[in-house]
Amino acid sequence: MKKLFIIFAAILFVACNSSKEKTKMDENTSTEMISEKSKEKINDTVPYEDSVMLLGKANRKGFEMEAFKDWFNTGYETYTVDSEILDKLKPLLKEVTITLFMGTWCEDSQRETPHFYKILDETNFDESKLTLITVSEEKTTPQGLEEGKNITNVPTLIFYKDGKELGRIVEYPIESLEKDMLAILSGKEYKHAYAE
The missing domain is CATH 1.20.5 (Single alpha-helices involved in coiled-coils or other helix-helix interfaces)
Structure with missing residues (x-):
């Protein structure tokens, strides 16, 4: 017992x-x-070839990673902004939000993204109004952030005012980033490189 x-x-x-x-x-x-x-995961990396790529939501800090900092810093430092156009852009940028779809694996994105950030810095753009989305070679993200956005090429810069798309620059600017942005934000007729 x-x-x-x-x-x-x-x-x-x-x-x-x-x-x-x-x-x-x-x-x-x-x-x-x-x-x-x-x-929310920010600056998430996945293996890519002999290195990694960013995939999903990201921010500028992601470009400080070893795999990306060389092309980002070089592109940023060597780009000379068009100061004449910047003066016209500054007031127009205050009213917009921007979504940038880019691929860290893509040469066009590696060229245009640092230039774009330098333009934003020179215009004192509020970076909290910028959404950076990094995509795979298939232009997708695990979260489906590209859905409904018609992302065919990267980089794609989409400019919004009051939630409505004003226009986009796709893969490369027609004249220059500054001039293309000014055309979009001032309401001029603008067709990106892949517009029909």
Whole structure:
């Protein structure tokens, strides 16, 4: 009888502790899940050829990574902005939001993205109004951020005012980034490189 009581007490002790541990684990797991949902992954990398590529939502800090900093910094530092056009762009940029789709694997994106950031810096653009989305070679993201946006080539810069698309620059500017942006933002007729 004494042995039976000891066995029963041991089983009860293990069961109670494991249910406490399980509850503790459930609380931690649900906290982790909630915090993961509230934290959107930014600057996520995936393997690409002998290196990596950014994929999904990103920001300028992503270009500081070893795989990207050489082309980004060189492109940024060597680009000379058209200051005459910048003066006209500054007031127009205050009223817009911009979405940039680009691929860190893409030569056109590597050329235009640093130039674009330099233009934004020179115009004191509020970078919180810029959404940077990095895509795969298929122009997709795991989150489907490209859906409904008709992204056929990168980089694609889309300019919005009051939620409505004003226009876009696709793969490369027709004249220059500054002149193309000015045409779009001032409401002039503008057709990107792939417009029909």
